[in-house]
Amino acid sequence: MKQEQFASASPSILIMTSVAAEKEAIERGLNGSKQFQVALTGVGPTKAAARTATELATHSYTFVINAGVAGGFKGKADIASTVVASSIVAADLGSESEEGFLPVDQLGLGSPEVLPDLNKAQKLTKKLEGLGASVTLAPILTLATVTGTNETTTQLMNRFPTAAAEAMEGHGVAVAAELANVPVLEVRTISNQVGPRDRDAWRIKDALQELERVGSALTEVWS
């Protein structure tokens, strides 16, 4: 096959972001790389799952990445740092009880987590460090509701002591990828601390700047 045919091939890696500002930041970092296609999920795990499944049903991809901004847990991920998922966890999938939250696996109803491609997660972590980012490889929680109280923050930190971040789409994207037998990664840059709701304290601009660096690092991981 001629070199030009490789150059004009379709993108093989799908990056799902929730909103346009995240998509644009990643695309700036990708700097025109033809290997990647960036698409929107909308906000939340259900839209994320449905839109990722639609993309995977209508195009052929070899890898799926969920990228965006996130809340960081205190002492685990500072604002403007980056978290690469070592596990993608549906933190609110289960049942409440008088004795506390019962995750779906304790109910005999399947697993609340999807494992990402750990080899690629480690490579991405190293590339980001090489580009000067502050990076943590740790579980990322997915919740349909942004945590906004000390009480919920404490409950989550007790249930998931190694988790570094929470966001709203990762598990949806990951389940769609898993059902399509395509490996997945989740990578998030931290816009705010998980805790009592204080929207004015969110540093979206800084997190988007870091997301641009994630785009650059991804081109190096797949170079």
Ligand SMILES: O=C(O)c1cccc(C(=O)CC[C@H]2O[C@@H](n3cnc4c(=O)[nH]cnc43)[C@H](O)[C@@H]2O)c1
């Ligand atoms: O201002 C609000 O009340 C509000 C309510 C729901 C969602 C939002 C967003 O702006 C979410 C956008 C996007 O960002 C991710 N994200 C960022 N920080 C967090 C967090 O602390 N907890 C969960 N998700 C977070 C999320 O993945 C959304 O897609 C605003």
